[in-house]
Amino acid sequence: MDSKLIDYFLRVAELGSINKAAVDLRLSQPALSRHIAVLEHELRAKLFIRNQGGVQLTDAGNLLRERARPILRQLSNLIEQVGDRAAGQLSVGVPPSWQYLFTSRFVEKLIERYPNIALRVHEGVSHVLREDMHAGMLDLAIVPFEAASPNGYVNNALVREPLVLVSHKDAELRPEKSVPLARLDKLKLALPGKPNVIRAHIENSLARKGLGFNNAFEVDAVNLSMDLARKGLSDTVTPCCAVSGNPQWEDSVSWSPIRGMFITWALCENTARSHSPAVGEGRRLITQVVAEVVQSGTWLGADLFSQTEWAAV
Structure with missing residues (x-):
């Protein structure tokens, strides 16, 4: 799974809107929607419910938001450590x-x-x-x-x-x-x-x-x-x-x-x-x-x- 998809998901969850997140991420709204659809397909779960004001997290979406941030931090630390080791x-x-x-x-x-x-x-x-x-x-x-x-x-x-x-x-x-x-x-x-x-x-x-x-x-x-x-x-x-x-x-x-x-x-x-x-x-x-x-x-x-x-x- 591409970690960028998690980053995109977290930004949408934080802003509560695919349109706002697309502007913030400098992506088109259709492109960001496709990325979210790919993530939902890979996880086999619906992450957002669309409403008039934007999007709302499902139970699966809430679970992913809670668990994703520490995992991404660990991945970032691992990449840094591997890079330091390779540098040596x-x-x-x-x-x-x-x-x-x-x-x-x-x-x-x-x-x-x-x-x-x-x-x-x-x-x-x-x-x-x-x-x-x-x-x-x-x-x-x-x-x-x-x-x-x-x-x-x-x-x-x-x-x-x-x-x-x-x-x-x-x-x-x-x-x-x-x-x-x-x-x-x-x-x-x-x-x-x-x-x-x-x-x-x-x-x-x-x-x-x-x-x-x-x-x-x-x-x-x-x-x-x-x-x-x-x-x-x-x-x-x-x-x-x-x-x-x-x-x-x-x-x-x-x-x-x-x-x-x-x-x-x-x-x-x-x-x-x-x-x-x-x-x-x-x-x-x-x-x-x-x-x-x-x-x-x-x-x-x-x-x-x-x-x-x-x-x-």
Whole structure:
């Protein structure tokens, strides 16, 4: 039942006239009469008796008037409480490659500063996060930048970083020395399946140069593709943040930036949740943590998209 029908009923009961109530509610008299008829139909009871002076409540109408006001107050309180709780919830999508440099730091700072925010972290490769965004499951998401924002979201570029080739320890790759794209020609790779952005970028770039693309394994898990590289079963291409300064891989793999190959990350925000204080605080903290990590020099080759914007955070 629409609570507005109860509101309309109470106004008619208070004024004793459908015409007066219609003027007060800024409705036409026929429209208000139809609303009252709908309410009577749903309740299966006559609520008013018409007389020369206006309308008079029936016994059923008197009962509804007595019981309706406290129920509407409870409903109003419930809506307010649910809204407050929703305002304290934050659902964030992050790529798995960001875990070491960003995600753990972000979660730690959020818990410390905003203990009342209920945080939910979704970790997934780019196309999975986009599916979650299209389903409205995420308030904020860090995904590869695209000129057209996903439906219901606005996006702002955050940071650009190199794509790197990762191989076994003895492959003689060095972080300080980039390798040409030709190094990947017919190389046995472990990359995510389509429509992953990094996979598409590598495949298309090789094709444009007439080089061979050999995706030996489709792996939508960064740690697994890195482990395959560590064991020498395949190589992989990943954003630099997955390996830069990461002690998990520092002594067990070798890696180099791929010359001219970069990825720009964007922060997407669900416009339906932009009013939420939790979303606002989450957005500010994400930009702050990203800026801190980049400026520390830990994130090799990373450039903030807008120094002016970060300085204002």
